[in-house]
Amino acid sequence: MTASMHLSDRDWRNLLREIHSGNVIPVVGPGLVTVPDAAGNQVVLYKHLAPQLARDLDLDEPDSYTTFNSVARDFLLGGGERKDLYIGIGCILDQLDVPPPKALVELAGITDFELFISGTIDPLLARAVAKARPGFSPERGVIRFHPAGNPNRSHQAPLSGNAEAPCDLPATFRGPLVYHILGDFNTVPDFAVWEEDYMEFIFGLIESRDLLENLFRMLGSRDLLLLGAPSDDWIVRFFLRVARGKRLSDLPRRGYLADSRESLGDSMVFFIDKAVKATRIIEGSPSEFVSQLATRWHEAYGTSNESDADSFLQRQPDDMPRGSVFVSYSHDDLAATVRVAQALAAAGVPVWLDRQRLKFGENYDRSLEHAIKFDSSFFLSIISRASESDPTRYVHKERAWAAQKHVDGFVFYLPLVIDEITDVRLEPRCFANVDREHLLKDRLPGFVTRVRQLVEQFRDSGHPRG
Secondary structure: OOOOOOOOOHHHHHHHHHHHOOOOEEEEEEEHHHEEEEOOOEHHHHHHHHHHHHHHHOOOHHOOOOOOOHHHHHHHHHHHHHHHHHHHHHHHHHHHOOOOHHHHHHHHOOOOEEEEEEOOOHHHHHHHHHHHHOOOHHHHEEEEEOOOOOOOOOOOOOOOOOOOOOOOOOOOOOOOOOEOOOOOOHOOOOOOOHHHHHHHHHHHHHOOOOOOOOHHHHHHHHHHEEEOOOOOHHHHHHHHHHHOOHHHOOOOOOEEEOOOOOHHHHHHHHHHHOOOOOOOOEOOOHHHHHHHHHHHHHHOOOOHHHHHHHHHOOOOOOOOOOOOOEEEHHHHHHHHHHHHHHHHHHHHOEEEEOOOOOOOHHHHHHHHHHHHHHHOOOEEEOOOOOHHHOOOHHHHHHHHHHHOOOOOOOOEEEEEEEEOOOOOOOOOOHHOOOOOOEEEOOOHHHHHHHHHHHHHHHHHHHEEEO
16 A cells, blocks of 8 residues: 555545545646646646746746736736737647646546546646546537636537536536636636636626536535645635535535645635635645545556446446447456446447346346347447357347347447457358457547547437448
């Protein structure tokens, strides 16, 4: 077991259990978003970019600036145009060509987290999730709050499906979503940069509470894990008050705020941890905390652990939701199948794996046959040495049902070979001419992207031709 740091072993165990139960939402602040400087040391992104923004806006002594907030304040109070400020920031972040920091990738790799709240306007958290979760699509998996409702619907995750509240979370979802609570650089000029912006966004959240029902339900019912708070501590206080919906001192201690005392300031530590006791403060580097959190989570619940496959299966509903991708697999291939299914779910693809293999019988067969023939959007056939070793395995009954639904010229059957097998003989003959995908280590993202595109076409116009 990793040596204890930040928390006692008991507190670590309790936190990890709550994360694994889906009761914790990470909230990423600017202190966790870092990039290497010229010497190779990790520095906060906005401290690193502030001098560049100041130079672009022709401010005096640009190297003296350490935050976008201070640049914006001096530029605007000096008579600068708001449009120039936001376009300048958008251009800088649009050209940001750096990999996501290790801490963000480690955080994104904790697959028990399905919702990430971003308190920054840069793309690095979404890039980290894309790197850690094969198949995650920023185009579908990122939602940006706008105080007046987002004017650019193309930047919203289509999963929400709510015309009145395009900034709300979908009522149900699988796989990770990144929610930019303060907007992001893609929605020029609708993102938060300085004090007035922060006030507008906080006030906008309050005004939009009834339209953001799903978001506020999750924020109010989960523990929040704040990582790398902004230097303006009132933002954290206001965010906690809005998220909780009640006076903070009236609530039991819930959630965590991980950052150094230097970044938080004595007044923040006193107010949050001592006065209202609303949130437990974990002093220290937020990046180091995330690193140990990820290490401990992987030791307890990581994807290499067989319990992770069991947990994924346990979250599957008993009956397949209509329009899901039916996944046909041999039990020997469970671990590899779950890895594929998790990647698809992360990309917003509705997948369903049968977890009731012991309930064989006429009624069970009939319901499964109906699911394949009438309720599934696509049929994903996991082909392996195990599936090819025995023609009496149950998977071949499933594939026979899929063959009965098959129509030449349309895509329905998706064969995926997961190991080094060259001679496939037991798949139904009608699928002999269907191209099989081979799951090599570096080809899963491409396969996931293709399936996601097929599902999107199916939603729009039915089964695609192929």
